[in-house]
Amino acid sequence: MRLDFILAPIKKDTGLDICLYSLDGEPEGTTGADLEYASLRPDAFIDGILSDGKADRTYFIAGERHKVLGVIRGADQEHRNYALMIRRIVENELMSLSLPDFNERMRMLFAGTANEAQIISLRSNFAKELNYYMFALVCAGGKQASLLSFMRAFKEKGDILVRIDESTIAYARVCSPDDEYQSANEFATVLLDNLSEELPFPIKICIGEVIRAFDDFEPSFSHAMFACHYGNMLDPTISIYSYKEYVLIKLLSELPKEKLARY
Numbered sequence: 001m002r003l004d005f006i007l008a009p010i011k012k013d014t015g016l017d018i019c020l021y022s023l024d025g026e027p028e029g030t031t032g033a034d035l036e037y038a039s040l041r042p043d044a045f046i047d048g049i050l051s052d053g054k055a056d057r058t059y060f061i062a063g064e065r066h067k068v069l070g071v072i073r074g075a076d077q078e079h080r081n082y083a084l085m086i087r088r089i090v091e092n093e094l095m096s097l098s099l100p101d102f103n104e105r106m107r108m109l110f111a112g113t114a115n116e117a118q119i120i121s122l123r124s125n126f127a128k129e130l131n132y133y134m135f136a137l138v139c140a141g142g143k144q145a146s147l148l149s150f151m152r153a154f155k156e157k158g159d160i161l162v163r164i165d166e167s168t169i170a171y172a173r174v175c176s177p178d179d180e181y182q183s184a185n186e187f188a189t190v191l192l193d194n195l196s197e198e199l200p201f202p203i204k205i206c207i208g209e210v211i212r213a214f215d216d217f218e219p220s221f222s223h224a225m226f227a228c229h230y231g232n233m234l235d236p237t238i239s240i241y242s243y244k245e246y247v248l249i250k251l252l253s254e255l256p257k258e259k260l261a262r263y
Contacts, residue, residue: 003029003068005120006093010086018086020068023061028068035071049083051075058083062090093117106162110170110221126214132160132172133184134208134220135191138228141166143201150198154191170221172211184210188240204228207242 007018007029017033025037040059044050050059053075060070060083070090072083105122108114114122139147144166151171155161160172173187181187188205195203206228208220223243230249231241 003090003093004031005124006090006117007031010089014082016072016082016086019071020090021071023067023069033073035073037069038071040069047084048087049080051080051083060084060087060090062087063094064091066094068094103162106160106170106217107164109218110162110164112218112222123214128213130211130213130216131175132211133175133181133187134211134217134224135171135173135184135188136164136204136206136208136221136224136228137169137171138167138204138206139201143199144169146199146201147195147203150195154194168225172217175210185240185242188242192239203239204232205240206231207240207244209243 003020007020008031010016010018011031017031017035018029019027019031019033019035019037020029021037022028025039027037035057038052038055038057038059040050042061045059045061048061051057052059056073056075058072058075058079062068062070068090070083070086072079072086074082102122102125105114105118108118109122137147137151144163148161148163148169151161151169155171156174158174160170162170164170173184175181175184175187181190184207188207192203192205206224208222208224208227209216211217211220227241227243227246230246231238
């Protein structure tokens with residue numbers, strides 16, 4: 001995976017050009033400059049830093065399991081200090097990226113716990129303009145394996161299916177202007193019919209807003225879960241809850257108590 005997204009904020013803050021390479025010389029990231037790779041002995045680095053006054057370059061090695069060689073232009077003490085700072089940033093970002101896979105990062109995004117590097121790396125997987133229906137599928141914890149199995153067979157290319165916890169699954173369904181389902185509610189009704197035929201236990205389908213951009217994923221899923229919470233509270237007998245039906249409750253819940261009492 002290219003690491004340009006890690007370097008862009010550093011370039012913005014410092015004005016420095018930076019290049020990253022694997023230890024065998026493969027390019028892994030750049031701010032746009034072409035700072036050549038140099039084959040250097042790891043034991044020549046002090047605290048992960050090596051300054052080369054002749055080449056007017058400062059090099060650093062960052063990472064543990066995934067090591068990279070960084071290069072910046074300049075070899076004085078100021079640039080050595082910059083290299084130390086950049087090395088720490090790159091190591092922290094590599095550590096955060098090396099842990100979760102795509103599904104785990106999407107789970108963290110939906111749950112609101114993804115860090116900035118994970119969000120940036122996820123964003124690179126999506127086009128600028130998106131079209132998804134957003135659903136939360138909720139069932140009893142002991143039944144989720146059967147629901148997941150069914151949904152893996154049911155989903156289509158491009159759909160996103162992520163287990164959130166022992167009872168909840170996030171499902172983003174690709175939609176388009178020529179989709180046969182004209183609304184998320186219409187699709188949810190068809191999905192519920194299929195689920196009811198195949199699985200002998202109750203399932204709640206909770207609908208968020210249509211996703212048009214990457215930044216819509218987290219709030220849309222959050223709103224689907226809001227609809228689930230209040231839908232179960234107000235009418236536990238139905239199986240489909242849409243955020244649009246509970247948006248007034250959402251607005252009222254955000255009012256100060258004195259205003260709410262007045263209304």
